[in-house]
Amino acid sequence: MNQGKFYVTTPIYYVNDRPHIGHVYTTTLADIVARFRRLLGQDVFFLTGVDEHAAKVVDSAKEKGMTPIQWADLNAAVFRETFQKHGFTHNDFVRTTEDRHKTKVREYVAALLKTGDVYLGEFEGWYDAGQEEYVTDTAAQEYKFISPINKKPLVRKKEKNYFFRLSAYRQVLKDYFTSNPKFVMPTARRNEILNRIAEMVDVPISRTGTGGWGIPMPADEQQSIYVWIDALFNYLSFVDTPERRGYWQSGAVHLIAKDILWFHAAIWPAMLVALQKCPGYEWVTLPKQVYTHSFWTRDGEKMSKTLLNFVSIEDMDRYIGWVGQDGFRHFLASHGPLGTTDSDFTDERLIEVYNNDLANTLGNNVSRVANMTNSYFAGVLPVAPAGALEQAAKQAVENYLAAMAELDLAGAIAAGIGLVRAADEYIEKTAPFKMWKDPAKKEGVGPILADLAETLRIASVLLSPVLPAKMEELWKRLGLDYADALKAGRGDFVSWTKWGGLKAGSTIVKGDALFPRFELPPKV
Numbered sequence: 001m002n003q004g005k006f007y008v009t010t011p012i013y014y015v016n017d018r019p020h021i022g023h024v025y026t027t028t029l030a031d032i033v034a035r036f037r038r039l040l041g042q043d044v045f046f047l048t049g050v051d052e053h054a055a056k057v058v059d060s061a062k063e064k065g066m067t068p069i070q071w072a073d074l075n076a077a078v079f080r081e082t083f084q085k086h087g088f089t090h091n092d093f094v095r096t097t098e099d100r101h102k103t104k105v106r107e108y109v110a111a112l113l114k115t116g117d118v119y120l121g122e123f124e125g126w127y128d129a130g131q132e133e134y135v136t137d138t139a140a141q142e143y144k145f146i147s148p149i150n151k152k153p154l155v156r157k158k159e160k161n162y163f164f165r166l167s168a169y170r171q172v173l174k175d176y177f178t179s180n181p182k183f184v185m186p187t188a189r190r191n192e193i194l195n196r197i198a199e200m201v202d203v204p205i206s207r208t209g210t211g212g213w214g215i216p217m218p219a220d221e222q223q224s225i226y227v228w229i230d231a232l233f234n235y236l237s238f239v240d241t242p243e244r245r246g247y248w249q250s251g252a253v254h255l256i257a258k259d260i261l262w263f264h265a266a267i268w269p270a271m272l273v274a275l276q277k278c279p280g281y282e283w284v285t286l287p288k289q290v291y292t293h294s295f296w297t298r299d300g301e302k303m304s305k306t307l308l309n310f311v312s313i314e315d316m317d318r319y320i321g322w323v324g325q326d327g328f329r330h331f332l333a334s335h336g337p338l339g340t341t342d343s344d345f346t347d348e349r350l351i352e353v354y355n356n357d358l359a360n361t362l363g364n365n366v367s368r369v370a371n372m373t374n375s376y377f378a379g380v381l382p383v384a385p386a387g388a389l390e391q392a393a394k395q396a397v398e399n400y401l402a403a404m405a406e407l408d409l410a411g412a413i414a415a416g417i418g419l420v421r422a423a424d425e426y427i428e429k430t431a432p433f434k435m436w437k438d439p440a441k442k443e444g445v446g447p448i449l450a451d452l453a454e455t456l457r458i459a460s461v462l463l464s465p466v467l468p469a470k471m472e473e474l475w476k477r478l479g480l481d482y483a484d485a486l487k488a489g490r491g492d493f494v495s496w497t498k499w500g501g502l503k504a505g506s507t508i509v510k511g512d513a514l515f516p517r518f519e520l521p522p523k524v
């Protein structure tokens with residue numbers, strides 16, 4: 001198992017509005033990845049934060065009668081609080097208005113100016129103000145000159161700009177894609193990008209008329225660095241310190257959604273290759289992976305500002321009231337749009353998944369095992385686990401690791417929950433509650449309960465990145481100190497998932513239902 005460093009990031013989110021489920025979703029995924037890697041014993045750095053220098057931040061601030069920074073401060077604080085409330089374990093929450101970022105970005109761009117990878121030119125094209133990007137002429141025609149994002153007309157814009165020599169990196173990128181077939185995942189997304197790389201042209205990386213909202217171009221204060229270039233650099237700038245550089249070099253894993261894939265899979269690595277050629281930046285390596293998920297829809301509809309149907313902070317609070325923080329995470333991770341298809345969020349689906357997997361399976365199994373152990377053996381395992389479920393546990397661990405390696409969270413969860421289901425079947429088959437009443441069979445109950453408790457222990461380790469609070473509670477009941485070890489950076493997946501952790505004499509404390517069943521309130 002790799003004990004080294006691990007670096008995972010989320011997009012930095014625009015502060016023109018408050019967070020919604022889309023932002024919480026990607027950050028939940030990153031949190032699960034970060035917790036999983038810590039469980040493996042790796043030294044993890046998990047970065048998230050906000051993207052501030054967008055023109056739409058200026059526009060929405062104006063609507064509110066505020067300055068851009070006032071509005072950005074307010075929303076950045078809401079993002080920060082929301083991420084705290086959701087229990088995310090990011091190591092830094094960053095803002096692009098911070099000096100430590102702005103200084104670095106100017107240094108990077110200055111270095112690129114020197115090598116000629118950034119040069120002054122003139123640009124004219126169709127601009128999508130909603131997405132903050134120029135679209136190609138072909139795309140503009142396809143869209144009938146209306147932004148597919150905000151439905152406003154595209155504008156014809158002409159400006160003197162600094163350009164990034166993207167066209168020089170076609171072959172380099174192609175080679176990188178070829179030698180790193182998992183650079184862009186899932187594979188279908190990778191192919192989309194590969195096809196476009198051959199046609200890459202130089203892109204403007206500066207803007208005029210931003211009214212001072214943005215990072216000024218080095219040596220030309222009339223121009224601001226384009227918000228997307230500013231934003232992409234966050235992944236590097238915030239770990240570009242002697243203490244953190246090792247994380248960058250371990251190979252960043254960027255989690256994003258399909259809307260921003262081109263920037264991450266083409267422009268970003270090309271900029272890094274260009275930077276690598278600059279004196280003093282030889283240490284800059286390329287990211288390991290850009291993992292691209294799809295979108296949540298709601299009740300069958302795309303979430304949008306016009307429909308006002310975003311799953312909002314308040315909605316999420318309500319859901320957490322219903323199924324708990326971990327129940328909500330479990331739904332996002334097991335039924336979210338991790339692959340190439342969108343996923344639909346409905347109240348009914350959330351509750352159904354929670355009741356099936358967590359209340360009726362995991363929670364119920366915990367209660368059964370704790371109840372029997374307490375009724376028959378005063379809560380103390382009379383013998384060590386025998387091994388009836390050892391093979392099932394081994395297989396589950398293998399399946400789990402294979403799934404996690406592909407970021408198949410639904411598969412990883414299925415491995416953990418599947419192991420609990422196997423334990424349930426074993427209870428049905430052996431019926432220890434009947435055996436206990438039969439003097440001839442009573443003796444067999446101890447080993448069965450020890451096996452069940454041991455199986456639960458292993459399943460709890462597998463499920464802990466998704467259900468951190470509840471599994472911590474379960475570990476407490478089983479007398480395990482894993483939570484402390486994890487907090488101290490001593491995760492030990494291999495030994496914690498090895499059969500035989502619970503011994504004769506281990507205690508199992510009975511407690512409240514871990515995942516109480518929930519019924520949906522009638523619709524009003």
Ligand code: MSP
Pocket residue numbers: 010011012013014021022023025026051231232233234255256257258259260294295296297303
């Ligand atoms: N600021 C840029 C990103 C710069 S990264 C260097 C940006 N911000 S954003 O606020 O629009 O966030 C986009 C991201 O939010 C998506 O890539 C995705 O991670 C998340 N989501 C936004 N809406 C979403 C859904 N409906 N479903 C799932 N995730 C989505 O783009």
